Amino acid sequence: MAWWGVTTAVVGRLPSIIIKNHHPSSPFCIKSSSNHYSVHILLDNNNNSIKLKSNSYSVATAAATFSCCSAAMSFSYGYDKQQQLIAAKKAVSLAARLCQKVQKGLLQSDVQSKSDKSPVTVADYGSQVLVSFVLQKELPAQAFSLVAEEDSGDLRKEESQETLQRITKLVNDTIANDGTYNVLPMSEAQVLTIIDCGTSEGGPNGQHWVLDPIDGTKGFLRGDQYAIALGLLDEGKVVLGVLACPNLPLESIRSQHQNAADKVGCLFSAQLGCGTYMESLNGSPPVKVHVSDTENSEEASFFESYEAAHSSHSLSGSIAKKLGVKAPPVRIDSQAKYGALSRGDGAIYLRFPNKGYREKIWDHAAGYIVIAEAGGVASDAGGKPLDFSKGRYLDLDTGIIVTNQKLMPALLKAVQDSLNEQALPSL
Numbered sequence: 001m002a003w004w005g006v007t008t009a010v011v012g013r014l015p016s017i018i019i020k021n022h023h024p025s026s027p028f029c030i031k032s033s034s035n036h037y038s039v040h041i042l043l044d045n046n047n048n049s050i051k052l053k054s055n056s057y058s059v060a061t062a063a064a065t066f067s068c069c070s071a072a073m074s075f076s077y078g079y080d081k082q083q084q085l086i087a088a089k090k091a092v093s094l095a096a097r098l099c100q101k102v103q104k105g106l107l108q109s110d111v112q113s114k115s116d117k118s119p120v121t122v123a124d125y126g127s128q129v130l131v132s133f134v135l136q137k138e139l140p141a142q143a144f145s146l147v148a149e150e151d152s153g154d155l156r157k158e159e160s161q162e163t164l165q166r167i168t169k170l171v172n173d174t175i176a177n178d179g180t181y182n183v184l185p186m187s188e189a190q191v192l193t194i195i196d197c198g199t200s201e202g203g204p205n206g207q208h209w210v211l212d213p214i215d216g217t218k219g220f221l222r223g224d225q226y227a228i229a230l231g232l233l234d235e236g237k238v239v240l241g242v243l244a245c246p247n248l249p250l251e252s253i254r255s256q257h258q259n260a261a262d263k264v265g266c267l268f269s270a271q272l273g274c275g276t277y278m279e280s281l282n283g284s285p286p287v288k289v290h291v292s293d294t295e296n297s298e299e300a301s302f303f304e305s306y307e308a309a310h311s312s313h314s315l316s317g318s319i320a321k322k323l324g325v326k327a328p329p330v331r332i333d334s335q336a337k338y339g340a341l342s343r344g345d346g347a348i349y350l351r352f353p354n355k356g357y358r359e360k361i362w363d364h365a366a367g368y369i370v371i372a373e374a375g376g377v378a379s380d381a382g383g384k385p386l387d388f389s390k391g392r393y394l395d396l397d398t399g400i401i402v403t404n405q406k407l408m409p410a411l412l413k414a415v416q417d418s419l420n421e422q423a424l425p426s427l
């Protein structure tokens with residue numbers, strides 16, 4: 001007996017497996033290999049397909065065994081996860097190409113003022129369109145929900161006509177040059193529609209992609225670090241993350257090697273339970289990475305925002321002093337900090353925004369799993385894990401701190417001591 005055609009889909013919030021071309025009179029049985037896993041069989045005799053609906057992707061490793069007549073077939077949700085990883089890597093790689101082109105033009109242009117926000121606007125939208133496009137092309141059978149930074153509101157205004165034309169051309173040129181997708185060029189109206197695929201609210205149920213199309217826009221404008229950051233939430237937890245860092249050196253940024261800074265362009269990827277890997281954006285075999293395992297806070301260097309307006313440099317300085325850190329802070333933009341930390345370029349990342357600033361989930365989702373799967377831990381300043389299930393914002397206590405498991409207790413103490421001192425009225 002021939003294999004049944006199998007596709008996967010998400011019906012409502014529940015993942016489904018659809019077995020096509022099933023003969024209605026064939027006997028059918030299903031058995032689950034996990035206690036936590038329930039499966040419903042929905043028969044559809046009109047198109048001879050059977051739909052199997054399970055209760056959660058969080059049991060993704062559970063394999064259901066189907067038997068039908070004499071043909072036995074095993075199906076694992078691992079297939080889905082693999083497809084999602086491939087799609088996510090492809091999506092951010094293509095978006096990175098668009099961003100690199102725009103940044104190169106920006107830096108070469110004599111006319112363009114560096115304070116002009118228009119290049120970053122074009123690249124932000126273009127990146128969001130490409131990521132949304134690739135995910136939907138690569139995962140056609142999965143329901144698509146995207147929580148992303150941009151929406152089309154401003155672009156629909158009369159004065160944005162030229163910007164929209166530039167975005168549309170950039171997107172179409174990038175897709176055509178890549179050659180993977182044999183599609184007609186997108187119209188401006190399609191570009192607007194696809195940008196608005198990113199307006200999902202996320203939340204604790206189902207799966208949601210989380211995208212920052214250009215994280216670190218200030219770094220992008222300066223010609224420094226930025227990242228295209230894409231995460232995947234499943235039932236409120238980050239289960240996948242990819243970070244494209246087009247300007248991050250492939251070697252450690254602590255490396256003293258000559259020309260080490262010449263080879264740039266890193267792609268970090270992580271999936272729950274599978275570790276974190278780094279490869280070159282130009283294509284190279286992925287290499288497993290691990291956070292620094294130093295237990296000695298005196299030899300731990302730390303990362304923080306380049307922009308003092310994004311994170312208090314004086315507070316991080318006070319924490320570093322308490323820990324006895326000798327090295328000066330490494331200040332770079334974007335979630336490239338999480339990537340660099342995941343391969344041990346430094347041991348600590350400190351982030352303390354001004355009071356009242358609300359962190360967005362797309363600024364941390366991908367970085368969070370890249371660090372966790374590399375053996376590190378990211379928490380708020382009180383030691384609580386970051387909660388991505390609350391919608392578009394993180395609900396945080398004071399700041400975000402990241403380090404390895406061994407240094408975390410000492411770091412938490414230094415953070416609390418510094419925060420308490422800061423709260424005391426000065427004499």
Ligand code: AMP
Nearest residue numbers: 215216305306307309310333334353357
């Ligand atoms: P970084 O490059 O690590 O400083 O972080 C870049 C991100 O900081 C951007 O994507 C913004 O979403 C976010 N951001 C913008 N304004 C602020 C602020 N006032 N405080 C903290 N983060 C901010």
Ligand code: MG
Nearest residue numbers: 212215216363
């Ligand atoms: Mg950002």
